[in-house]
Amino acid sequence: MNAPETIPPQPRPSSALGSASSSPDRAWPAAGLARIPYWAYTDPAVYAREQERIFCGRSWNYVCLAAEVPNPGDYKRTFIGDKPVVVTREADGSLHCFENRCAHRGVQFCQKHLGNTKEFICPYHQWTYNLKGDLIGVPFMRGVKQQGGMPADFKRENHGLRTLLVAERNGVVFASFAEGMEPLADYIGPALLPLYDRVFDGRELEVLGYQRQLIPANWKLMFENIKDPYHATLLHVFLVSFGLFRADQPSAVRMDATGRHGALISWRANAPAAAEAEVKDIRSMTQLKLIDPTLLQPEREYPEFTVVMTTLWPNIIVQQQSNTLAMRHLITRGPEAFELAWTYFGYKGEPAELRAKRLRQANLMGPSGFVSMDDSEVMKFSQDSIRAYPQYEGVMEMGGRDWKDEPHMVTEGVIRGFYDYYRKTMDL
Amino acid sequence: MDYQTLSPRDLRAEVELLYADYAETLNDEAFEAWPAFFTERAFYQITSRENHERGLPIGLMRCESRGMIEDRVVAIRQTAVYGPRSIRRLVSGLRLHGWSENAPGEPPTLKATASYLAVETLPDELTRVFNAGKYIDQLQVEAGTLRFASRLCVYDTLLIPNTLVYPL
Numbered sequence: 001m002n003a004p005e006t007i008p009p010q011p012r013p014s015s016a017l018g019s020a021s022s023s024p025d026r027a028w029p030a031a032g033l034a035r036i037p038y039w040a041y042t043d044p045a046v047y048a049r050e051q052e053r054i055f056c057g058r059s060w061n062y063v064c065l066a067a068e069v070p071n072p073g074d075y076k077r078t079f080i081g082d083k084p085v086v087v088t089r090e091a092d093g094s095l096h097c098f099e100n101r102c103a104h105r106g107v108q109f110c111q112k113h114l115g116n117t118k119e120f121i122c123p124y125h126q127w128t129y130n131l132k133g134d135l136i137g138v139p140f141m142r143g144v145k146q147q148g149g150m151p152a153d154f155k156r157e158n159h160g161l162r163t164l165l166v167a168e169r170n171g172v173v174f175a176s177f178a179e180g181m182e183p184l185a186d187y188i189g190p191a192l193l194p195l196y197d198r199v200f201d202g203r204e205l206e207v208l209g210y211q212r213q214l215i216p217a218n219w220k221l222m223f224e225n226i227k228d229p230y231h232a233t234l235l236h237v238f239l240v241s242f243g244l245f246r247a248d249q250p251s252a253v254r255m256d257a258t259g260r261h262g263a264l265i266s267w268r269a270n271a272p273a274a275a276e277a278e279v280k281d282i283r284s285m286t287q288l289k290l291i292d293p294t295l296l297q298p299e300r301e302y303p304e305f306t307v308v309m310t311t312l313w314p315n316i317i318v319q320q321q322s323n324t325l326a327m328r329h330l331i332t333r334g335p336e337a338f339e340l341a342w343t344y345f346g347y348k349g350e351p352a353e354l355r356a357k358r359l360r361q362a363n364l365m366g367p368s369g370f371v372s373m374d375d376s377e378v379m380k381f382s383q384d385s386i387r388a389y390p391q392y393e394g395v396m397e398m399g400g401r402d403w404k405d406e407p408h409m410v411t412e413g414v415i416r417g418f419y420d421y422y423r424k425t426m427d428l
Numbered sequence: 429m430d431y432q433t434l435s436p437r438d439l440r441a442e443v444e445l446l447y448a449d450y451a452e453t454l455n456d457e458a459f460e461a462w463p464a465f466f467t468e469r470a471f472y473q474i475t476s477r478e479n480h481e482r483g484l485p486i487g488l489m490r491c492e493s494r495g496m497i498e499d500r501v502v503a504i505r506q507t508a509v510y511g512p513r514s515i516r517r518l519v520s521g522l523r524l525h526g527w528s529e530n531a532p533g534e535p536p537t538l539k540a541t542a543s544y545l546a547v548e549t550l551p552d553e554l555t556r557v558f559n560a561g562k563y564i565d566q567l568q569v570e571a572g573t574l575r576f577a578s579r580l581c582v583y584d585t586l587l588i589p590n591t592l593v594y595p596l
Contacts, residue, residue: 238503367591368591376590
């Protein structure tokens with residue numbers, strides 16, 4: 001068979017992220033936000049549209065902590081939804097983010113989670129990019145001995161890596177595939193920004209370690225879990241048995257104007273200022289007793305609240321549970337699985353005693369956490385039957401059928417707020 | 429028994445027996461017997477290789493005393509909510525790295541390492557590789573018997589398949 005003389009024009013995608021694959025033929029239940037259809041957790045077409053409109057849409061996605069890339073040349077390999085990206089720090093200190101996809105043949109050129117480099121060289125044909133993602137080298141571009149090479153009109157500047165917008169606020173780095181995003185502070189909004197700034201108050205952060213788990217469930221179940229205070233005293237026997245949380249404890253839920261971000265807030269009644277008094281308070285409610293009580297001796301670090309769990313659309317949970325601080329980053333792996341990447345941190349130069357408390361209290365969190373373990377297991381239990389019965393709907397009526405801030409935790413309103421924004425974004 | 433005067437062959441046999449007992453205890457889910465493998469001030473941690481090699485202190489389970497190890501058992505038995513499972517740990521490649529003296533009043537420490545492989549069986553799924561890694565251990569004689577003064581389980585498996593409920 002002879003090769004054609006000329007190559008017919010190739011169809012070009014209308015945008016870098018355009019895709020015709022994501023047209024779910026679905027109708028949301030008539031009951032609105034009081035119901036969540038099970039197909040939202042399983043349908044590949046819904047998942048494809050989520051990638052396009054949510055993670056690659058008008059959103060600021062968490063990518064890393066600035067403390068992970070402190071020096072020029074430092075990079076972090078990470079994901080937005082299921083899209084591999086790289087975050088770099090340039091010689092001038094600026095942060096950059098681009099697709100981890102060689103512009104030549106699609107090779108994922110960066111393979112290490114963290115590192116330091118002067119440039120990225122794709123191993124396949126050694127196309128070379130600088131820390132901003134510009135293409136700076138193409139081997140044999142002008143051919144070898146006057147033979148071969150790229151066409152005369154081939155220009156390196158037309159073949160750089162696809163770059164993303166980057167924003168940083170007090171040590172946390174976000175990126176967006178969209179153009180012309182509003183400033184990060186406006187995106188988080190005035191209701192939640194003070195909660196963000198109480199943990200990220202400008203002090204330098206220090207990474208204390210990572211945990212990664214692959215949860216066999218749809219990513220939205222994770223957000224629902226952290227937006228659901230109703231389950232906290234029911235599922236988490238550990239919290240109740242050791243007197244860490246009770247349903248009558250002072251608490252609140254707060255959302256931004258769109259419903260996409262939310263926060264679960266609680267604090268200890270008559271919260272004593274001194275750590276010692278706080279511990280006594282815990283013990284008085286205790287049914288089970290720890291053999292080594294040092295595990296649960298929190299120290300009051302922030303004013304007002306002892307626990308604030310913040311969910312920021314679309315891919316990050318900020319955990320401040322007593323003295324454990326962590327970013328829980330959702331990385332989607334198809335409709336029925338997601339990676340939950342935990343980055344624990346503290347503040348640079350903090351007292352050793354406080355650092356030790358963070359490490360001990362981390363026993364409550366992560367894939368082996370006395371509390372978080374329950375959540376991961378229950379998400380699997382959910383997905384296992386949702387998969388089998390796609391025709392049904394989840395009931396979401398605790399605390400009403402709409403969503404608003406509440407001075408209590410007996411509500412699923414934060415989940416309804418999330419789905420209100422989700423439905424608009426997804427046109428579902 | 430004076431473990432320090434044992435021949436290398438006899439000492440190795442003792443440590444192999446300890447590792448076999450430890451794995452069998454956990455494989456049989458006899459968790460109440462697990463804390464007795466540790467000294468009173470023992471340190472036990474499961475952590476990823478990426479944390480370990482970077483010197484990052486966070487792990488999956490962190491016990492800073494035998495008391496915390498006992499508390500972990502209470503949580504597994506009484507408070508944690510999880511589905512049924514079996515975890516089987518296979519240990520091989522034991523290597524002893526010799527005794528080292530400690531501060532006065534502190535017994536000497538025997539360093540040992542071994543590879544482990546843990547497979548998991550869930551009710552509706554085939555048995556799968558769950559976690560693979562290396563034990564990095566410090567052994568001490570306490571109450572006349574060899575115990576773990578420190579056991580680090582450093583895993584290669586970056587991604588934990590959902591949860592790690594039972595210890596390694």
